[in-house]
Amino acid sequence: xxxxxxxxxxxxxxxxxxxxxxxxxxxxxxxxxxxxxxxxxxxxxxxxxxxxxxxxxxxxxxxxxxxxxxxxxxxxxxxxxxxxxxxxxxxxxxxxxxxxxxxxxxxxxxxxxxxxxxxxxxxxxxxxxxxxxxxxxxxxxxxxxxxxxxxxxxxxxxxxxxxxxxxxxxxxxxxxxxxxxxxxxxxxxxxxxxxxxxxxxxxxxxxxxxxxxxxxxxxxxxxxxxxxxxxxxxxxxxxxxxxxxxxxxxxxxxxxxxxxxxxxxxxxxxxxxxxxxxxxxxxxxxxxxxxxxxxxxxxxxxxxxxxxxxxxxxxxxxxxxxxxxxxxxxxxxxxxxxxxxxxxxxxxxxxxxxxxxxxxxxxxxxxxxxxxxxxxxxxxxxxxxxxxxxxxxxxxxxxxxxxxxxxxxxxxxxxxxxxxxxxxxxxxxxxxxxxxxxxxxxxxxxxxxxxxxxxxxxxxxxxxxxxxxxxxxxxxxxxxxxxxxxxxxxxxxxxxxxxxxxxxxxxxxxxxxxxxxxxxxxxxxxxxxxxxxxxxxxxxxxxxxxxxxxxxxxxxxxxxxxxxxxxxxxxxxxxxxxxxxxxxxxxxxxxxxxxxxxxxxxx
Numbered sequence: 357x358x359x360x361x362x363x364x365x366x367x368x369x370x371x372x373x374x375x376x377x378x379x380x381x382x383x384x385x386x387x388x389x390x391x392x393x394x395x396x397x398x399x400x401x402x403x404x405x406x407x408x409x410x411x412x413x414x415x416x417x418x419x420x421x422x423x424x425x426x427x428x429x430x431x432x433x434x435x436x437x438x439x440x441x442x443x444x445x446x447x448x449x450x451x452x453x454x455x456x457x458x459x460x461x462x463x464x465x466x467x468x469x470x471x472x473x474x475x476x477x478x479x480x481x482x483x484x485x486x487x488x489x490x491x492x493x494x495x496x497x498x499x500x501x502x503x504x505x506x507x508x509x510x511x512x513x514x515x516x517x518x519x520x521x522x523x524x525x526x527x528x529x530x531x532x533x534x535x536x537x538x539x540x541x542x543x544x545x546x547x548x549x550x551x552x553x554x555x556x557x558x559x560x561x562x563x564x565x566x567x568x569x570x571x572x573x574x575x576x577x578x579x580x581x582x583x584x585x586x587x588x589x590x591x592x593x594x595x596x597x598x599x600x601x602x603x604x605x606x607x608x609x610x611x612x613x614x615x616x617x618x619x620x621x622x623x624x625x626x627x628x629x630x631x632x633x634x635x636x637x638x639x640x641x642x643x644x645x646x647x648x649x650x651x652x653x654x655x656x657x658x659x660x661x662x663x664x665x666x667x668x669x670x671x672x673x674x675x676x677x678x679x680x681x682x683x684x685x686x687x688x689x690x691x692x693x694x695x696x697x698x699x700x701x702x703x704x705x706x707x708x709x710x711x712x713x714x715x716x717x718x719x720x721x722x723x724x725x726x727x728x729x730x731x732x733x734x735x736x737x738x739x740x741x742x743x744x745x746x747x748x749x750x751x752x753x754x755x756x757x758x759x760x761x762x763x764x765x766x767x768x769x770x771x772x773x774x775x776x777x778x779x780x781x782x783x784x785x786x787x788x789x790x791x792x793x794x795x796x797x798x799x800x801x802x803x804x805x806x807x808x809x810x811x812x813x814x815x816x817x818x819x820x821x822x823x824x825x826x827x828x829x830x831x832x833x834x835x836x837x838x839x840x841x842x843x844x845x846x847x848x849x850x851x852x853x854x855x856x857x858x859x860x861x862x863x864x865x866x867x868x869x870x871x872x873x874x875x876x877x878x879x880x881x882x883x884x885x886x887x888x889x890x891x892x893x894x895x896x897x898x899x900x901x902x903x904x905x906x907x908x909x910x911x912x913x914x915x916x917x918x919x920x921x922x923x924x925x926x927x928x929x930x931x932x933x934x935x936x937x938x939x940x941x942x943x944x945x946x947x948x949x950x951x952x953x954x955x956x957x958x959x
Contacts, residue, residue: 449709449713451660454822455818462871463875474604475859477603479568492529495529498529498547499522502547502550504551504553507553508755509598510691511756512759514642514646515649537577538588545570549598551567552565552599565602565603567602571603575596585619587623593619598653600612601657601810601857602811602855602857604859604860610663614654617650617667620650623643625644625646625647626651641686644674645693651700652699654667656706656763658706659706659710677697695746695760698746709767712731738764753805758796762813765793765796766819787824790820790821791824793817794820797820809854809855815857818861818864824836825869825872829872844866
């Protein structure tokens with residue numbers, strides 16, 4: 357299919373003579389392919405002229421060409437900020453941008469520039485105006501805090517060589533070895549994470565997030581070693597990224613991960629080491645796991661902010677984490693690699709979403725629906741191939757497995773408009789993913805495993821609740837209303853405890869819910885007046901009836917388990933290089949609704 361910016365290719369009907377032979381057909385195919393190649397080359401040279409020539413009649417348009425990608429409506433992601441003269445960029449793929457789009461849909465007069473600046477922690481030490489004194493904490497207390505940090509995020513990600521780190525901790529506290537600045541920096545930020553994840557009480561008297569004092573000591577010890585980086589420095593930046601998110605300093609966290617990525621590239625962590633390299637098996641595996649932890653974290657930060665990826669998969673050839681070839685003593689340094697491998701594979705799909713869905717127009721030869729089709733196939737394959745040890749079981753939710761599935765549900769959510777049955781099925785999958793995330797977070801809250809001061813739990817709660825608020829309008833029922841109320845209650849509790857990211861998230865959700873409520877009341881009033889005059893079923897009642905996802909055969913809590921999505925993913929037309937049109941009528945409707953272009957605005 358010939359793609360010209362903003363042009364609408366014509367699908368010309370063709371009738372083959374009855375007596376035509378196979379060789380004649382082959383000749384025609386070759387001629388058509390040659391003609392297509394010439395047309396494509398010509399379009400690149402005369403793109404501007406082509407936009408104004410040969411207007412297409414509505415009756416001859418291909419159904420998958422006419423409509424732009426519905427995920428982007430505004431020309432850019434820039435918004436004004438009342439606290440700054442400079443515009444602020446909000447990535448179109450971020451949940452905040454999606455929430456603002458939703459708010460504008462229900463409240464045309466919403467002034468997005470009236471938002472206050474996001475709440476985040478500030479201190480003189482972070483601005484390098486002070487340097488703290490190094491005072492070591494009690495050894496037993498330090499070990500406990502580090503173990504808490506490893507329990508919460510050390511299975512999801514590779515933070516340190518465990519045995520080596522604890523041996524160094526004991527010897528440093530005992531004064532047997534001198535204090536190494538890089539190691540001490542890593543030590544204090546691990547203490548900060550441990551205190552944050554172990555804290556169950558409400559906001560501290562000094563209004564700080566738990567662990568702040570430890571983190572400030574780590575910041576004071578942070579060195580500028582970018583010219584001579586080390587794997588340990590990369591570890592430090594990764595840990596700084598984790599804790600900065602908890603302080604509401606999400607762009608700072610993104611920057612730390614970017615610095616870490618640049619240092620890792622300088623160290624060649626993204627490349628497979630030659631077999632003759634003189635590194636012991638532990639150091640080889642350590643390099644791999646540090647890289648893949650950074651890779652996963654960087655894509656997670658990019659996705660949450662809606663920013664472009666910093667590195668392409670095409671330049672990465674380092675092997676995935678493994679325990680093969682390690683003796684029992686060496687295995688003590690690592691956790692089981694299965695969880696990190698699952699996170700890496702999910703991070704790759706996150707990269708596909710950012711590159712292929714939220715991309716500039718005319719940067720790909722695939723249609724938009726083909727890209728959606730491919731990504732959904734990847735998500736389903738990831739779920740199907742997940743080891744049994746990492747599958748979600750409601751009766752037992754280990755923290756690391758909960759985090760993995762929250763990340764998966766985040767990837768499975770999206771904002772398709774509801775028209776055809778297939779589009780409705782995709783929308784219902786978003787709702788199922790959101791409900792699954794909120795169910796996990798609610799259970800973590802009840803079990804006391806919710807990261808009260810963590811960034812990602814608050815972010816997942818905000819993202820999933822946006823979807824549920826929309827669903828509550830489309831399909832009002834007690835269960836959905838309760839799900840939204842639970843989410844608001846948990847997010848409010850996190851805000852009252854002092855979780856800084858939840859301040860902004862809670863206010864955004866509150867404003868959206870109020871605007872949605874007003875819109876719904878006005879719509880129901882109009883429907884009642886119309887029904888009184890016409891004596892018929894109100895449009896609102898019909899809307900609720902049509903949007904009933906239970907009629908589509910969903911298995912509760914499984915985002916992509918739906919017969920219509922099965923049909924969509926099974927259609928081979930979406931993976932053919934020539935972009936053939938599917939025969940199924942519902943799939944053609946889907947292509948017509950979504951379109952194959954992703955327009956940021958006029959080109």
